[in-house]
Amino acid sequence: MGKSNPENGYDLLKRRLRCETVFVLLILAFCVITVLNINIGSVPISVKEIARILFLQEGDATQMNIVWRIRLPRIITAAVLGGGLSLSGFLLQTFFSNPIAGPFVLGISSGAKLTVALTMIYALSWAGHVSSFLLVLAAFVGSMLSTGFILLVSSKLKNMSALLVAGIMIGYICSAITDFAVTFAEESDIINLRNWSLGSFSGMSWDNVKIACIIVGITSVCVFFLSKPINAYQLGENYARSMGVNIKMFRTALILLSSVLSATVTAFAGPISFVGIAVPHLIKRSLNTSKPIVVIPACFLGGAVFCMFCDLVARTAFAPSELNISTVTSIFGAPVVIAMMIKRQKEKQ
Amino acid sequence: MGELYFKTKGLTVGYNGKPLIRDIEFGVERGEILTLIGPNGSGKSTILKSITKQLKILAGTVYIAEDDLKTVSAKELAKKMSVVLTERMKPELMSCRDIVATGRYPYTGNLGLLSEEDEAIVQQSMESVHVLDLQNRDFNAISDGQRQRVLLARALCQQPEIIILDEPTSFLDIRHKLELLSLLRKLTKERDIAVIMSLHEIDLAQKVSDKVICVKGEIIARYGTPAEVFQEETIRELYGIENGTYDPLFGSIELGRPQGTPEILVLSNGGSGIPVYRDLQKQGTPFAAAILSTNDMDYAVARHMATEIVTAAPFQPITEEALDRTMALVRSCKEVIDAGVTIGQTNQAMEEILAEAERLGKRKKVKQHDVLPV
Numbered sequence: 139m140g141k142s143n144p145e146n147g148y149d150l151l152k153r154r155l156r157c158e159t160v161f162v163l164l165i166l167a168f169c170v171i172t173v174l175n176i177n178i179g180s181v182p183i184s185v186k187e188i189a190r191i192l193f194l195q196e197g198d199a200t201q202m203n204i205v206w207r208i209r210l211p212r213i214i215t216a217a218v219l220g221g222g223l224s225l226s227g228f229l230l231q232t233f234f235s236n237p238i239a240g241p242f243v244l245g246i247s248s249g250a251k252l253t254v255a256l257t258m259i260y261a262l263s264w265a266g267h268v269s270s271f272l273l274v275l276a277a278f279v280g281s282m283l284s285t286g287f288i289l290l291v292s293s294k295l296k297n298m299s300a301l302l303v304a305g306i307m308i309g310y311i312c313s314a315i316t317d318f319a320v321t322f323a324e325e326s327d328i329i330n331l332r333n334w335s336l337g338s339f340s341g342m343s344w345d346n347v348k349i350a351c352i353i354v355g356i357t358s359v360c361v362f363f364l365s366k367p368i369n370a371y372q373l374g375e376n377y378a379r380s381m382g383v384n385i386k387m388f389r390t391a392l393i394l395l396s397s398v399l400s401a402t403v404t405a406f407a408g409p410i411s412f413v414g415i416a417v418p419h420l421i422k423r424s425l426n427t428s429k430p431i432v433v434i435p436a437c438f439l440g441g442a443v444f445c446m447f448c449d450l451v452a453r454t455a456f457a458p459s460e461l462n463i464s465t466v467t468s469i470f471g472a473p474v475v476i477a478m479m480i481k482r483q484k485e486k487q
Numbered sequence: 488m489g490e491l492y493f494k495t496k497g498l499t500v501g502y503n504g505k506p507l508i509r510d511i512e513f514g515v516e517r518g519e520i521l522t523l524i525g526p527n528g529s530g531k532s533t534i535l536k537s538i539t540k541q542l543k544i545l546a547g548t549v550y551i552a553e554d555d556l557k558t559v560s561a562k563e564l565a566k567k568m569s570v571v572l573t574e575r576m577k578p579e580l581m582s583c584r585d586i587v588a589t590g591r592y593p594y595t596g597n598l599g600l601l602s603e604e605d606e607a608i609v610q611q612s613m614e615s616v617h618v619l620d621l622q623n624r625d626f627n628a629i630s631d632g633q634r635q636r637v638l639l640a641r642a643l644c645q646q647p648e649i650i651i652l653d654e655p656t657s658f659l660d661i662r663h664k665l666e667l668l669s670l671l672r673k674l675t676k677e678r679d680i681a682v683i684m685s686l687h688e689i690d691l692a693q694k695v696s697d698k699v700i701c702v703k704g705e706i707i708a709r710y711g712t713p714a715e716v717f718q719e720e721t722i723r724e725l726y727g728i729e730n731g732t733y734d735p736l737f738g739s740i741e742l743g744r745p746q747g748t749p750e751i752l753v754l755s756n757g758g759s760g761i762p763v764y765r766d767l768q769k770q771g772t773p774f775a776a777a778i779l780s781t782n783d784m785d786y787a788v789a790r791h792m793a794t795e796i797v798t799a800a801p802f803q804p805i806t807e808e809a810l811d812r813t814m815a816l817v818r819s820c821k822e823v824i825d826a827g828v829t830i831g832q833t834n835q836a837m838e839e840i841l842a843e844a845e846r847l848g849k850r851k852k853v854k855q856h857d858v859l860p861v
Contacts, residue, residue, distance in 0.1 A: 346663070366592070366598055376574065427581070
């Protein structure tokens with residue numbers, strides 16, 4: 139209707155362009171890091187070789203082995219779990235309307251870690267074998283317990299910082315119990331546990347990769363289809379309700395989905411810090427919007443790129459010894475979180 | 488008069504199953520504004536939350552377009568009713584247009600993508616409340632007045648038949664209050680929307696509403712047209728006003744009158760006395776006002792502030808009695824302030840009074856304030 143004042147113009151095109159640029163850059167980064175990840179290592183493999191091994195499935199037998207048995211599963215694990223972790227953080231931030239919420243700070247990862255550790259110790263000593271499905275289940279139970287506790291606390295404490303403190307406390311309690319269990323466990327039962335509890339994407343079998351892909355894949359698609367109510371919920375619970383969102387069901391779905399995601403990640407790679415907070419924040423800033431329909435896929439992609447990059451650093455920075463993945467994600471993630479808090483404080487004034 | 492679009496019957500509202508207000512009965516037609524007034528904590532918000540399904544209704548029924556609110560699905564209701572709430576939202580990285588566009592929620596598909604028609608409605612909603620120029624701005628970076636208008640645009644964008652607003656003027660300055668309410672007035676008529684809102688400003692409530700409900704504690708204190716509700720006593724009781732008065736005619740509130748025997752006599756008419764009254768009231772000096780015709784605007788104000796008023800019937804000569812009383816006041820008061828008296832055929836006696844004050848050395852002329860532009 140009426141005059142199309144250029145100053146009044148809706149910069150839809152500008153915004154679309156920005157989103158497209160971010161996606162293109164993310165995909166580009168994804169490809170580059172994938173190639174780098176296969177390329178770099180104790181046995182360097184040239185890009186040409188990589189292409190031959192990947193697409194033609196031919197080449198030097200050792201190199202084939204390294205790519206197909208070691209590096210590729212690891213890359214896919216890092217990508218899928220990183221994406222899942224980042225989405226899980228985004229869901230929790232939406233749920234608590236707090237940008238600093240994430241599976242790690244709220245103690246949800248630690249809860250999963252505890253139950254997984256207990257399962258590993260006892261299942262190993264009884265059955266001598268733990269299926270990855272059982273681990274995921276255990277992690278899910280653990281993260282649901284932590285989440286339940288957090289929800290209980292959040293119904294009593296409206297204050298967001300108090301909630302975070304509660305989450306950190308839960309994290310400590312769970313870690314303490316885990317350490318306790320580990321200390322008294324048989325040495326042979328915990329060889330894997332030690333490595334796992336520090337966090338790593340290494341040593342994934344193709345079976346595990348498949349399971350992780352299926353769970354994270356289905357959950358992420360479900361999250362994507364929640365983008366409409368998430369958008370409404372960003373205005374607050376009461377506005378969302380007035381637009382016809384079934385709040386109870388929506389909140390339950392958010393919690394279940396984010397718990398499944400962080401549980402899967404914890405079950406396979408151990409607790410990984412800061413990805414859940416830093417990646418969604420960086421993504422929203424670079425897209426300059428919080429529209430879930432673009433933020434959700436970008437978060438997944440961003441989480442994948444971030445974790446693949448961190449894994450590359452973990453693997454190569456002090457080769458031949460490897461860093462824990464959490465060490466690297468903290469180094470890159472924590473400054474982002476601190477910068478974000480300072481910026482928010484400034485905006486408040 | 489049309490059908491009542493939205494009405495309550497024997498409604499009881501409260502928190503956690505504890506009834507707070509019982510037997511609420513009111514109704515509003517489309518194109519009408521119904522306003523809830525009452526002191527803080529009287530339950531205005533509780534009623535609004537209950538009729539928007541944020542709180543469970545404890546007893547009674549709410550009807551929207553003949554249907555029982557309980558039987559209307561959340562999605563259907565969203566197409567009929569939209570809200571503007573008091574809670575201050577802090578959405579992250581959302582432009583004003585994004586906020587307004589969320590109003591299309593009940594109409595969009597599974598992914599919430601906006602069709603061209605949706606975009607046009609967003610555009611038009613923003614135009615109608617004059618916020619189109621804000622569309623690319625971050626919602627957190629605009630002023631309170633702009634924010635309320637954006638939220639109103641969002642509510643309109645939902646294409647409702649009724650809008651419910653909880654204290655929409657709370658954080659606004661006077662200019663933005665007027666702007667918002669006149670917009671609301673205009674839009675209700677133009678779009679045939681029913682409006683239910685709560686307001687703090689009783690003066691504005693009187694002027695903007697078609698119907699008013701006074702909410703105080705247990706029951707609805709009063710319900711009716713502004714003319715019925717805005718009686719001096721009703722308002723005084725509703726808000727428990729002890730140190731002041733409410734003038735239903737102008738919808739204005741005055742501070743209480745100074746107590747004691749009059750120390751000063753103010754002579755004026757036609758509005759010239761009002762600034763003097765206010766000064767004296769602020770100083771806490773009890774004063775008398777004379778001789779005011781009961782249809783004089785000075786009289787309307789003096790009524791709330793002066794300890795004593797000597798009056799005359801409109802357009803009638805001053806009576807002997809009134810003259811005597813005024814003369815007595817001239818003698819008993821320490822000072823007589825001549826705030827400017829227009830003398831005509833019916834109030835010749837004022838000359839005598841002024842002369843007497845002059846003779847006693849008590850007459851003090853004050854510069855005449857321009858009360859009304861000449």
